Amino acid sequence: MxxxxxxxxxxxxxxEERYFDASALTVWELINSPNYLGLMPEIFTPEPTEDQIKRIRTEVFDHDHVLHFIKSRGINANWDMVYLAFSYQLILLLEKLKAKHKDFIKNFLEKNLSREDLNSLGQLAKQSQIHFEPDFASFNQDFKKGNAKKQELMTYMNQISEEKIGLKTSQFSRNSSLWTICEKAFQEWYLGDEKFIEDEDTRPVQTGKQGFLSNEIxxxxxxxxxxxxxxxxxxxxxxxxxxxxxxxxxxxxxxxxxxxxxxxxxxxxxxxxxxxxxxxxxxxxxxxxxxxxxxxxxxxxxxxxxxxxxxxxxxxxxxxxxxxxxxxxxxxxxxxxxxxxxxxxxxxxxxxxxxxxxxxxxxxxxxxxxxxxxxxx
Structure with missing residues (x-):
């Protein structure tokens, strides 16, 4: 009984739909907003339309194929999904820079990363005039090469990083400062300004977000x-x-x-x-x-x-x-x-x-x- x-x-x-929308917006912000990497600040807005949200989610999660894969490997928390999706793009960006900036990358991977470190990396990418476009569709291809499940997916990124960049690292884990940056950015999107301040007792990094909490289905x-x-x-x-x-x-x-x-x-x-x-x-x-x-x-x-x-x-x-x-x-x-x-x-x-x-x-x-x-x- x-x-x-x-x-x-x-x-x-x-x-879960609004959670997945907020997750995609978070990855998009971390890549493009001047508060983070700032690769394309001109396209970032804290108040996207419904059509923009749909387009961003379709792109970031490759028509939800990335979401399906992550969930099939035993990851359920949206914070973890954001961290995996963004960190993978971060590795691809570092791969683009490795030929000319090996020392910078080595130092970057050894740090407890801050928003300022992400911003410095974005500035370096612009100064180097490299052509970088996020490759969201490659996420599943690279992760399917291994059998990592559950939280091992996060540490598996260290192996992907070493293969692509040629440097050993232990940067990627759920205990990293980068994970916390992703978590806070997600909370801003989901809660909106007022609820974020109430819950976190601090102002959001990016104001102007309405939040999805009052839009639950x-x-x-x-x-x-x-x-x-x-x-x-x-x-x-x-x-x-x-x-x-x-x-x-x-x-x-x-x-x-x-x-x-x-x-x-x-x-x-x-x-x-x-x-x-x-x-x-x-x-x-x-x-x-x-x-x-x-x-x-x-x-x-x-x-x-x-x-x-x-x-x-x-x-x-x-x-x-x-x-x-x-x-x-x-x-x-x-x-x-x-x-x-x-x-x-x-x-x-x-x-x-x-x-x-x-x-x-x-x-x-x-x-x-x-x-x-x-x-x-």
């Missing part, structure tokens, strides 16, 4: 979601959330959908909690999905300390009583590590096309959408 259900949010309760009608969670609660099912969204981007939308009160706040684990744990225990990072940390935290509740969550024995006891509900391979791997059941919902990026992938993984349940959970019970 199922006693606990732990939910992902993106692709399960809320559409529920996958299922809010009234149906309310009935679903009311039915689960009435049957005594404990509910929790383990999401790659930061706290503000989880709490606000769930409240607007009218379903937040069905969850105990202590059982809502977010990317903000992951970052806190990684900062306290860097030797244990990365902890984002597909690592099981966020689901263990949701299961145990916030009363448990980070060390208790980190050292909780796996697989958990009575795993057959716990169901993780997610849309991605990363969620599946996390549930597998926990030793609990997994329900794949076909409302994520790949839609119904993901069915064969989850069948191959032997997911316990494959559902058209989250409402089918009532059929399981």
């Amino acid at each position: 199922l006693k606990t259900m732990l939910f992902d949010v993106d692709g399960v309760l809320l559409s 529920p996958i299922v009608e809010p009234s149906k979601l309310q009935k679903l969670f009311q039915a689960l609660k009435s049957r005594g099912v404990k509910l929790g959330i383990g999401t790659g969204r930061p706290t503000i981007e989880t709490i606000d939308p769930l409240a607007s959908l009218g379903i937040l009160d069905y969850f105990n706040r202590d059982s809502i684990s977010t990317a903000s909690d992951i970052l806190t744990a990684e900062q306290k225990y860097p030797e244990r990072s990365p902890l984002a999905k597909p690592q099981p940390y966020t689901y263990i935290s949701a299961l145990l509740g916030k009363k448990c300390s980070e060390p208790e969550v980190l050292d909780y024995p796996l697989p958990i006891q009575n795993g057959h009583e716990i169901l993780v509900v997610g849309d991605s391979v990363a969620d599946f791997y996390a549930a597998q590590s926990l030793g609990c059941q997994f329900a794949a919902v076909l409302t994520g990026l790949s839609g119904q096309d993901a069915r064969s992938e989850f069948e191959e993984l032997n997911a316990d349940y494959i559902l058209n959408d989250v409402m089918a959970l009532l059929d399981i019970l």
